[in-house]
Amino acid sequence: MEGTPKRPSNQELLLNEILQEALALPLSGEVANYIPALASVNPNQCGIAVANLDGQVHVAGDADVPFSIQSVSKVFGLALAMLRMGDDLWQRVHMEPSGQAFNSIVQLEWEHGIPRNPFINAGAIVVADTLVSHYSASKNALMSFVRGLADRPEIAVNQDVFLSEKQHGSRNAALAYLMKSFGNIEADVEDALDHYFYQCSIEMSCRDVARSLSFLANRGVQPHSGDTIVSRRDAHRINAIMQTSGMYDQSGEFAFEVGLPAKSGVGGGIVAIVPNYGVICAWSPRLNQYGNSCMGMYMITRLAEKLGLSVY
Template sequence: MKKNIVDLQGKLNALLHSYRDSFVEGAVADYIPALASVEPDFAGIAVATIDGKTVGAGDYQHAFSIQSISKIFGLVMAMNRLGDSLWQRVRMEPSGQPFNSIIQLEWEKGIPRNPVINAGALLVADVLTSHYSASKLAFLGFVRKLANNEDIRVDLDVYQSEFTHGNRNAALAYLMKSFGNIEAEIPDVLSHYFTQCSIAMSCEQLAQSLLFLANKGIDPLTKQVICSPKDAHRVNAILSTSGMYDQSGEFAFSVGLPAKSGVGGGLIAIVPNYGVICTWSPPLNSFGNSVVGMKLVEGIAEELGLSIYH
């Protein structure tokens, strides 16, 4: 699927100019104090294509807390390590509940609905903690390799803020432990999870690091196999149905791309056989998705005809 990227720079600049002031419709995440202090008027967009080009506009090279976008990297690592047995411990269905729902987890006996709600991501964090002697270093190393950048770091202020205010995630982890679906010690699982969420990356770095999902599991820049084509398909399917929290159906309806958002204001969208779009704007709507980011992704997908359902 070859897409015309002539004057992509101009399109990104125009879209950013059109939408960046829409941030007044949203609010910066405040339940993690370190995120509440981020200036609301940042906005950036980057598009990385599988032929090696990256184009960006606005604050696309400014690092921000990737938060739930980190769930993609963790899921790929866990799939590579456990294979199909992972799906006995976490399902692949949309949740239809808030991303941090305790009630659903209780109903379903400690088996999370999917790996991109918080309970599922904590289960994945347990897999990594249990199967790597230094899971946090392994995770950071994996991200650095994909982004081809050794300078990517964990924001320790965000990490401390997450750990101090992470009681609901602790409750989810202990509930799964009570059902026998968490193997490691809970403080170790939480420490891993908060570490991965606190990694700081730019739109440019995120877009480039996820190109393998647009290229059947192969990093198009290094030619390394990151995951199997089947697992790339599975990750994209989960992102299509569940990656945008309770707005996933609406996003599929209006945009039609596998996507994942984070409460740091980041949003990535995978365009199979083409590339990755990444946006960042901190103010969120009531679903926890970036107001400006959603408009930017929808705008560029519409302009270039990128929906997977075309």
């Protein structure tokens, strides 16, 4: 990182200024509607949180409102799978940008059932399969991991979203069965999918997400507990995949404009890692054409600009 990021004297004042700028923008984007339980979310909510490495969390707007983290959950799943599988994981899922839609079947067929990276749906289903295969109760293991990272035992799954995911998950099922045909799903397909849908249905607030992923800004060590969550090498690897593949087909543009490892979800959340500084999480449900939060993108971009947060 060039130089040291600025630490404003009043972070919450700055966050509120950026939040008000975002709220003043012309309305754009639509709430995700292919999962009916997400379509009913109030589209006008907007929040942002910054968790610094000193343990302080600064917030503005709806930063304490729980939302469906959706694909942001893929970061937690990946970290847990890397802990359990080590380098063997990379025989089953690669670490390259896909250049295709996040739920592409065609690319998976070409590449013999090996997903390009763990943040497209096929890759995350492989990660879910490794967890189902290596834990007797994989969903409990994941929830315990997430709750511990956030230091919030009350974090839970939204059951309505979970059921909605399962009822409208035909394309994900197609991906899973195709990978099974290539021998890249070891558990029962329905069990792997059940874990994947459950993981996507976790509800957290901006404050929770920013705090929970602080270890990725601190070389694998969780600042508020001092616990080593992943090795320094694995923290580097997770951040690298977030940088290249975390923002769907807008990952290159986000790297170009903002310059931070990040992961988004169609629930409207975006988390961005600032090494040696902290973690930003922004949330607003209206999504752009790539599936990324319109106001979330704006707020993180503005904060990065104002504080010089790019890793480049």
